[in-house]
Amino acid sequence: MDLNQCARPVTAYKRSFDTFGAVPDVVAEEVPVALVYNGISHVVMMALPSDLEEFAVGFSLSEGIIQNRSEIYGMDVVPACRGVRVELEVSSESFMKLKERRRSLAGRTGCGVCGLEQINDVIRPVKPLPRTATFDLQHLDRALAAMKACQLVGDVTGCTHAACLLDDHGGTIGCMEDVGRHVALDKLLGARGMRAPTAPEWNSRVVLISSRASYEMVQKAASCGVEVLLAVSAATGLAVETAEKAGLTLAAFCRPGRATVLTHPERLTNAGLPAQRGVVIDSVAERTFRRPAEESVS
Template sequence: MSDLDSDSIFVAAPPPPAVSVECLAQRGKDLVRSVRAAPEETAIAFTFNGITHAVMMATPADLDDFGVGFALTEGLIEKPADISSLEIIPTELGVEVRIWLPEDRGETYSARRRSMAGPTGCGLCGIESLSEAMRFAPAVPSAGVFERGDIVKAMASIQAGQTLNAQTHAVHAAAFWTPAGGLIALREDVGRHNALDKLAGALCRVGVCAGGGLVLLTSRVSIELIQKAARMGAPMIAAVSAPTAAAIRLAEDCGVTLIAVVRGADFEIFTHPERIVDRVIANVA
């Protein structure tokens, strides 16, 4: 079974993902009263078997996907069926995502937790061990090839799906695109890693394999995003912004094709260009 049983998920209404706020805006020579939408940023606590694992600031939307995706990309589960139950519990201070694991997965969690400390709100913050921060990323099989035009079409497809960003101009998106199906899923969050975790959970819950498509990011590419994408089995990542050097090294090592600085018809391929067909290699001074 690829998804959690519906009886195993309890979702209470979280806060809205965006709110209207008043501001003073300069328009020409005038200072006028204005209203804009601001993305909500809420403390999200992940608990596994009753023990708090991490607390991070995130957009309070798609939290069931977030819980599954976080557990997946942290290596605590391999599939949604590894979760016994999941509850979304709003409180006065934030939202608790309660995840219960069966006994065998609980042992995996206990071992994992011993190497972590406190909140991981920005992806790596609070991780105690340097080796944990640079943790292993699984090798990604060389699944399929893409045309150069696919990269351009894929990135152009995500704007229409960024409804929260259209309201707020302040959130990141992570999306999944395939040549046959187009835009399959898109998730948004104030945190770029949170958006990717939500996307991982959304795909995993409906049994979509990330190996057949392209992960799209509206952010820069840092090392933890490569780690998470590799755990998803995603062979290709394309991002609007540039990657870090550590992200490039890890993508090369684990077999991920990393494409970044995608602007209109232009982009740069940093690793494993063999997945891009009809390519032309030229030296640029």
């Protein structure tokens, strides 16, 4: 990622206690990115101007437009007026799926459901997931630290979300960041879809996200075969329901030393011991979960 491309210096005016004055600051870039399939513009999303091929592939996979990267025959990233166009040539079968699930051209910042024309297009069924992945929550602290270290733009702007693919020991196989949580996840899923055929470690099915676990985050992850989704913040009711039906292991409030397991705990252990649903796992003991009032739900 080119930090100069994704962030810009500005002059800000800050109040600090009794002082007020001009200070240098840095803000994240945000540009409209149009995804164009076989010459037809499908959706416009707001995103950081980086890793856009990965975004296009991940969006195509997580939205069910394609099943694998090989269904994209060509792709070009083209600068446009105040934004970027990603032009994709996809198989005729994929293009037919796309036309059946049309979107309007305007979307908000990384919103996974903005612009959908039919309510039924939002609530899409997901095939039940296999049970091949496991993760020991004793490695969660390492994963959280690694995710923070990967957020180069977020470190200087405080303005990005991240999504990380984890190995068995909490190390990051890959990490993507964006101003939108959905876009960050799509970029990661796209990188996974592009690299897994030649790099076996990218077949990992465990993902950590810096945001809340909303319905569309669960749906995107499950649609791409992710079996374990670990979220730093809260999960919504529909996200829990969707994860339960899809067979996805969902844990919320993943913070140093603890996590709240909401669905399918059988894939998780804590220092080798089975995790349980609906309780906090911490490094010392299991306890009934009570969310602190100051917890973020971003």
